[in-house]
Amino acid sequence: xxxxxxxxxxxxxxxxxxxxxxxxxxxxxxxxxxxxxxxxxxxxxxxxxxxxxxxxxxxxxxxxxxxxxxxxxxxxxxxxxxxxxxxxxxxxxxxxxxxxxxxxxxxxxxxxxxxxxxxxxxxxxxxxxxxxxxxxxxxxxxxxxxxxxxxxxxxxxxxxxxxxxxxxxxxxxxxxxxxxxxxxxxxxxxxxxxxxxxxxxxxxxxxxxxxxxxxxxxxxxxxxxxxxxxxxxxxxxxxxxxxxxxxxxxxxxxxxxxxxxxxxxxxxxxxxxxxxxxxxxxxxxxxxxxxxxxxxxxxxxxxxxxxxxxxxxxxxxxxxxxxxxxxxxxx
Amino acid sequence: xxxxxxxxxxxxxxxxxxxxxxxxxxxxxxxxxxxxxxxxxxxxxxxxxxxxxxxxxxxxxxxxxxxxxxxxxxxxxxxxxxxxxxxxxxxxxxxxxxxxxxxxxxxxxxxxxxxxxxxxxxxxxxxxxxxxxxxxxxxxxxxxxxxxxxxxxxxxxxxxxxxxxxxxxxxxxxxxxxxxxxxxxxxxxxxxxxxxxxxxxxxxxxxxxxxxxxxxxxxxxxxxxxxxxxxxxxxxxxxxxxxxxxxxxxxxxxxxxxxxxxxxxxxxxxxxxxxxxxxxxxxxxxxxxxxxxxxxxxxxxxxxxxxxxxxxxxxxxxxxxxxxxxxxxxxxxxxxxxxxxxxxxxxxxxxxxxxxxxxxxxxxxxxxxxxxxxxxxxxxxxxxxxxxxxxxxxxxxxxxxxxxxxxxxxxxxxxxxxxxxxxxxxxxxxxxxxxxxxxxxxxxxxxxxxxxxxxxxxxxxxxxxxxxxxxxxxxxxxxxxxxxxxxxxxxxxxxxxxxxxxxxxxxxxxxxxxxxxxxxxxxxxxxxxxxxxxxxxxxxxxxxxxxxxxxxxxxxxxxxxxxxxxxxxxxxxxxxxxxxxxxxxxxxxxxxxxxxxxxxxxxxxxxxxxxxxxxxxxxxxxxxxxxxxxxxxxxxxxxxxxxxxxxxxxx
Numbered sequence: 011x012x013x014x015x016x017x018x019x020x021x022x023x024x025x026x027x028x029x030x031x032x033x034x035x036x037x038x039x040x041x042x043x044x045x046x047x048x049x050x051x052x053x054x055x056x057x058x059x060x061x062x063x064x065x066x067x068x069x070x071x072x073x074x075x076x077x078x079x080x081x082x083x084x085x086x087x088x089x090x091x092x093x094x095x096x097x098x099x100x101x102x103x104x105x106x107x108x109x110x111x112x113x114x115x116x117x118x119x120x121x122x123x124x125x126x127x128x129x130x131x132x133x134x135x136x137x138x139x140x141x142x143x144x145x146x147x148x149x150x151x152x153x154x155x156x157x158x159x160x161x162x163x164x165x166x167x168x169x170x171x172x173x174x175x176x177x178x179x180x181x182x183x184x185x186x187x188x189x190x191x192x193x194x195x196x197x198x199x200x201x202x203x204x205x206x207x208x209x210x211x212x213x214x215x216x217x218x219x220x221x222x223x224x225x226x227x228x229x230x231x232x233x234x235x236x237x238x239x240x241x242x243x244x245x246x247x248x249x250x251x252x253x254x255x256x257x258x259x260x261x262x263x264x265x266x267x268x269x270x271x272x273x274x275x276x277x278x279x280x281x282x283x284x285x286x287x288x289x290x291x292x293x294x295x296x297x298x299x300x301x302x303x304x305x306x307x308x309x310x311x312x313x314x315x316x317x318x319x320x321x322x323x324x325x326x327x328x329x330x331x332x333x334x335x336x337x338x339x340x341x
Numbered sequence: 342x343x344x345x346x347x348x349x350x351x352x353x354x355x356x357x358x359x360x361x362x363x364x365x366x367x368x369x370x371x372x373x374x375x376x377x378x379x380x381x382x383x384x385x386x387x388x389x390x391x392x393x394x395x396x397x398x399x400x401x402x403x404x405x406x407x408x409x410x411x412x413x414x415x416x417x418x419x420x421x422x423x424x425x426x427x428x429x430x431x432x433x434x435x436x437x438x439x440x441x442x443x444x445x446x447x448x449x450x451x452x453x454x455x456x457x458x459x460x461x462x463x464x465x466x467x468x469x470x471x472x473x474x475x476x477x478x479x480x481x482x483x484x485x486x487x488x489x490x491x492x493x494x495x496x497x498x499x500x501x502x503x504x505x506x507x508x509x510x511x512x513x514x515x516x517x518x519x520x521x522x523x524x525x526x527x528x529x530x531x532x533x534x535x536x537x538x539x540x541x542x543x544x545x546x547x548x549x550x551x552x553x554x555x556x557x558x559x560x561x562x563x564x565x566x567x568x569x570x571x572x573x574x575x576x577x578x579x580x581x582x583x584x585x586x587x588x589x590x591x592x593x594x595x596x597x598x599x600x601x602x603x604x605x606x607x608x609x610x611x612x613x614x615x616x617x618x619x620x621x622x623x624x625x626x627x628x629x630x631x632x633x634x635x636x637x638x639x640x641x642x643x644x645x646x647x648x649x650x651x652x653x654x655x656x657x658x659x660x661x662x663x664x665x666x667x668x669x670x671x672x673x674x675x676x677x678x679x680x681x682x683x684x685x686x687x688x689x690x691x692x693x694x695x696x697x698x699x700x701x702x703x704x705x706x707x708x709x710x711x712x713x714x715x716x717x718x719x720x721x722x723x724x725x726x727x728x729x730x731x732x733x734x735x736x737x738x739x740x741x742x743x744x745x746x747x748x749x750x751x752x753x754x755x756x757x758x759x760x761x762x763x764x765x766x767x768x769x770x771x772x773x774x775x776x777x778x779x780x781x782x783x784x785x786x787x788x789x790x791x792x793x794x795x796x797x798x799x800x801x802x803x804x805x806x807x808x809x810x811x812x813x814x815x816x817x818x819x820x821x822x823x824x825x826x827x828x829x830x831x832x833x834x835x836x837x838x839x840x841x842x843x844x845x846x847x848x849x850x851x852x853x854x855x856x857x858x859x860x861x862x863x864x865x866x867x868x869x870x871x872x873x874x875x876x877x878x879x880x881x882x883x884x885x886x887x888x889x890x891x892x893x894x895x896x897x898x899x900x901x902x903x904x905x906x907x908x909x910x911x912x913x914x915x916x917x918x919x920x921x922x923x924x925x926x927x928x929x930x931x932x933x934x935x936x937x938x939x940x941x942x943x944x945x946x947x948x949x950x951x952x953x954x955x956x957x958x959x960x961x962x963x964x965x966x967x968x969x970x971x972x973x974x975x976x977x978x979x980x981x982x983x984x985x986x987x988x989x990x991x992x
Contacts, residue, residue, distance in 0.1 A: 067458050129680050135458050136396050140614060141679040143398070143607060147672030155665060269603075273469075276462070315473040318466035325459045326451040 030183040037184050039302045045190055045259060047298020048197040052252035053275035054282070054290040055204065056119075056245030062221040062285035063241045065135060069142035070122055072272015073149035074115050074246055078253025079164070079263045080157060082111040086167060094169050104168075108196070111254050112247035119246025120239055128235075146269070153265035161264045164257040168192055189259050196255055200248065201291055208287065213240055221285060270314070274301065277321040283331025292333070355528060359521045370520040372636055377527045378589050380628035381534055383612035384621065385581030388538065390610070391619035392547060393574035394554025395452075396461040399468020400609055402448070403441045403579040405601035407586020409475065410437035412503035412596050413496075430509035430591055434530075437587035438580040445579030449572050468606050475598040476500055502597030506590050523592050530588060534581050537847045539621060541577070544846030544857075545832075545839045548825070550574055551619070552833045555822035562782055562816075564808035564837030564900050573843060604668065608635075611671050614678050617685025626687055631671075639664045715932050716866035722901045733796060735760045735904050735936045736781070736812075741790035743773075743780055750776040752960040754790070756938075758904065763930055763937040765951035765968075767944075769980055772957040774940045775817055778906050781938075782814050783807045794904070809837045813902035815893045817909045817940070823882035827873060830881050830892055831864040834899030864899065871895045871925065887918040894925070904936045905929070911943050919943060923950055948972065956980065 053075050060068045085107045095103055126145050130138040171188045174180045208214035219227040220237045228234050256271075257263055278297040282289020297317065304313040324331070359370050382404055389397045414428045414436060428436075448467045452460045479499015483491040497503070508516045509526070516522050541547050549570045552560035561567050590596045608631065616627025643663040650658025678685060736758040743751040750773045758764045766774050779785040781792055783804040792799045799807055813834075822830050839860055845853040868874055871891040876884065881892060890910060897905055907926070911919040923946050929935045941947045947954060948968040956964040956971060958980040964971055971977055 065458075067462065126676055126680070133683065135456075136394075136461070137679050137683055139396065139458055139461060140610070141676045143610075144672040144675030144677075144679070147607065147668045148676070149672075151666060151669035151672065155669075273465075280462075309477075311477045312473070315470045315477075318469050322451070322463050322466045325455055325463050329455060329459060 034183040035306060039306045040299060041184070041186060041190060043299035043302030044295065045193045045298070046302055047278075047295035048193045049252045049256050049259075049294075050271070050275045050278050050297050051291040051294025052197060052200065052248045052255070053271060054278040054294045055201075055287060056249050057272075057276050058279040058282070058284055058287055058290035059217075059241050059245050061279070062287075063217065063224075063238055064127070064131070064138075066127060066138050066142065067276065068127075068245075069139065069272070070126075070145040070149055071119075071245065071249060072270075072275065073146050073153070073268035074119050074122075075249040075253050075256070075271055075275075076153060076263070076265065076268030077118065077149060078111055078115045078250035079257040079267075080153060080162070080253075081114045081250065082107055082254040082257055083162070083164060083263070085110045085114075086165065091167055092165060093167075095167050096169065100169075108251060108254055112250040115250030115253065116243045116246040119242045119249070123238065123242040128238075146272075150265055150268065153268075157263070157265055159265070161262050164261045164263055166261055168258045193255055193259055196251065200251055204244065204248070204287070207244070213237070217241055273321075274317055277317055277324075280321060280324050280329075281332055283333055286331060286333065289331055289333050293331075359524050363521070370524050374520065374524045374527050374592065375589075376629070376632035376636065377524075377531050378585050378592075379609065379612070379632055380625055381527070381531050381585040382582050383609050383616075383624050383628040384531075384534060384538060385578045385585065386609050387578075387613050387618060387621070387624045388541070388550070388581070389574050389578035390613050391617075391624065392542065392550035392554065393571060394457070394550075395571060395574060396457060396464075397578070397606075398461050398465035398603075398610070399448075399471075399606055400464070400578075400582065401601045401603070401605035402464075402468045402471040403445060403582040404586040404589070404605065405471055405475065405598070406441045406444050406579075407437040407583035408590035408596045408601070409497065409503070409586075410440045410583065411587035411590040412498070412506050415507040415591065416503050416505065417507065427507040430507060433591075434584055434587045438583035441583030441586070442576040442580040445575035445577075446572050449575030453568055453571055465603070465606075468603060472598045472601050475601075497598075498596075500598065502595060503590075504595035506594050506596070508591055508594070527588060527592075530584055534584065535621065535625075538581075540847050540849060541843075542621070544853075545836060545841045545860075546570070546573060546843060546846050548829055548833050549836055551825055551829070552822050552836075554619075555824055556820050558784065558804075559816070559820035559822065560833065561804040562784070562808065562814055562820075563834050563896055564805050565833060566803070566805045568803075577843070607675075608671060611675055613685075615674060615685060617688030620685065620687050623685050623687030627685065630686075631674075634670070635667065639667060639670070714866075714870045715928070716863060716870060718863055719867070719870075719898065719901065720933060733760070734758060735795055736938065737791075737793040738777075738781070739791045739793075741777070741780060741792065742788050743776060743785060744788060749960045751780065751787070751790075754957065754960070754962050756955050756962070756965075758936050758938050759952070761930060761934045761936055762952040763926065763939060763950055765947040765954040766938060766940045766957065767942070767947055767954060767971075768957035768963075771959075773960040774957055775908060776960075777957070778814060778908055778938075778940065781807075781906065782812060805837065808900050808902075811901070811903040812906065813897035813900045813904075814906040815890075815897055815908055815910060817912065819886075819889045819893055821881040821889055821892060821896070823880070825881055826878050827868060827881055827884065827892055828861065828864050828877040830896050831867055831899045832860055834896035835860050835864065836900075838899075838901055867895045867898055868892075871898075872921075887914055890914065890918075890922065891925075898929075902935065904938065906938045906940075908940045909942060910939070911941065911946055919946060926950060 053072065056071050056074075057068060060066055060071070089103060089107065091099075091103060091107075122145055126141045127138045130141060169188055171177070173186045173188065173191070174182050174184065208217060216227070216232045216237045217240065219230065219232055220234050224234055227237070256267075274297050275294060278293035279290045280293070281296060282291070282293030284290075300320070301313050301317060304310075304316050308316065358373070362368070362370050362373075382400070385403070386397060386400045389395050389400070411430075411433045415430060415433045417427050448464065452463045455463065475497045476499060478496040479501070481491055481494040481496065482489060510516070511522075514522045549560065549565045552563065552565050553567055553570050557567055560570075612627040612631050613624050614627070615630060616625065617623030640663075643661060646658050646661045646663060650656070650661065682688075734757045736756075738754060738756040741751050741754045741756075742749070754773070754777065756764070756766070756777070766777065768774055776785065780787045781799070783799070783802050783806070786801065794807075794810060794812060797810075799810070802810070822833060825833070839856055841853045841856060865874070865877060868877060871894060873888060873891060873895065876888065881889065884892060894905075894907070894910070910926070911922055914922065926937060926939070927950060930937055939947065939951065948971075951968055953966065954964075954968055954971045955962055956974070956977050958976075963976045963980060964974045966974065
């Protein structure tokens, strides 16, 4: 179970073997960072889209991701999948579970918005944030009661093949598996699709218009509430997909993982300039690399502190993000 | 009388409680004392969240710092050079409070300029970093190649925490064996804190906090320094948690980093929000309810549910454990309070903001200003401040330039306000009039040019410093402190003319008491002058529109200005209200020698009242002169009515 080793230790046992040289460690950690970053990026997109449109830090978003992992577990169980998928199952069952999970989390996210945030649209900025924290606690507690306090094993549904050794016959300490391909292969189409949706479709145009100026968008005949609903829907679906990927890659799920992943993803969104979707994707990758490297070269114990320090520094000194342009607050 | 009775009953109950507990054998004194510590923490958080309106999601960090200050200074064990000489508990609680306050300033300082929700996330980040640091600093090894300058240094006790921690020593009091002395110790600290907070709330500082919470820009422009005000909120809020943390550590005799996680911050936030942010009574109520719920109600409800399960025969209910739902209920509580009763259980219930034209159904008594109603102190102050400078202009703007991206909002603008004159500033929408106000009052920095007020340059002063110099303003869209009373709004205006410090606000020496009484008296006189007498205790947002305009002018006058900038003061007023207001402006100039710079779209008002008029168009001054000259000026007519369209095309 190589994935599990990496998930828990940060550094796999393979890499820790004595023949490993420094370059191989760096390459391995960069690959780890890429896969982590892809998950962060998917979550960060949900944060940034919601913030862009209603200026709410959707604190519960990380927990939707966590629930996505557990929900996909249930879908696999419902479809009777117990062991590693093979052959045609990979192109039928796997996309089906992705779709079902994304639909479930999208519905969950929309329900959260309807019940908890929508009544507060016209109140101060802090009221829905406090509500979002409340929702986050509720979701975490539900997961705790549902799955228990111990980490849950996620079945090894996706085949894990050591690509370098088995496909290319290269004997290297660097360890790339088909699971890494899964992460890339699932994330890229999602992002391309999202980009198409936002830039090319009518709904996407409505979203961008609402994000820029809600009142003007309304005056132009855009149904703002429906656009917000759509935003939560898309954000929830991406978080669900991230949950499936996380589960299949690391084979483990914890009720509290949403909080930490959520905050890292939020950091990613802030780094990319909150509201800026390509920025969120890049920010996610950056946080992925950073946390993997920090685990390796500093200490996994300090990684959280480092990520939060970056979050604070960016919010204080460059609240528009590393790539964004400064927009002055209206006086 | 009745209120006094209630308080006496409460005090008596609190004093008798531990003995009743002992007689009846409840053994709840420990738990109640712990509950009181959390209430004290919630009260400290209330200063930051409730008064100053800064959402702090990492407040447990201050609790941790207080506890660790006590633990590290007062523990006889731990191997590092810092330990081994336990200091007295009585000294340590003060050190803990001071260290927490310092940390409050350190965390507060970088967040001063960021928006509310970002500030919340920053405090959350600090709240996460501090437990991580405490965990990791228990075993520090620095390795530089083969050289290890620091090896296995234990600064904080790491994951295991600090244990044991010394107890307070007081002759004849058995802190070692008996929970009752702890109860009274915490009660005394809590009561003293409450007393101090109560006084702080009704002080110059308390009003400044609330003004910042309501509208930071307006507070800045009313003379409140947001930087020092916010830092004081962080520092004072943190210092109370320093007390709470240090007592907590000594009482528990052991601390671990796990006791200061995010969940603790959120539970404290629950207490504040549930009871009503900003209300001391509410926060105490919220703290008691949540402690009771957490410690007693959940367990009792579990018994009840199990009993129901056994009676009805539902195995799921028999095995239920509601204490596992703890965080679900806290989350639900937070969400429900925000959705259903955002002001909290004991918060000030607000009437909904009147919709539509309220002046029609409740006509404001548009009393013309009476000369004899001008407060004599204001007359004295104005005359005293103004006379010395002779005939030079009070405000002189030279070559002022400001761009926003590609738009030139102000282009090389000159403007002079002679002392005691009313100068009108007119121009089409988007001409840069409000931008000019914002630059003069320090909200926007100019890119070029010079602003001289009473002979000295305003340079790069912050808005509140400019108010202190003697320039006051009103806003185009009224910016009052909507949830404060009418009198409080005016008192915020007096802020920069009052001197009470934090210590003064708490201890209330005679000078502060008389200053406060004088301030209130002056506030009332000002309200009478603008025609708002009898409405002192109304909440500002419930005032009709015309009254809000007048209140804003009263607040501006309370800063004792020598120049007042009025941004469309008659906008949205009916003709009668407009007439009253115009008369008021005239009175101010005539009787107080107040200089006025006025943006106004109502030409009748501007032409009737102004001594001179400056016209802006696309950020450029296109005309300056007396009203009569302006009315004939071809470029003004062109700016307002446009030139022949065809002619422009073929030019």
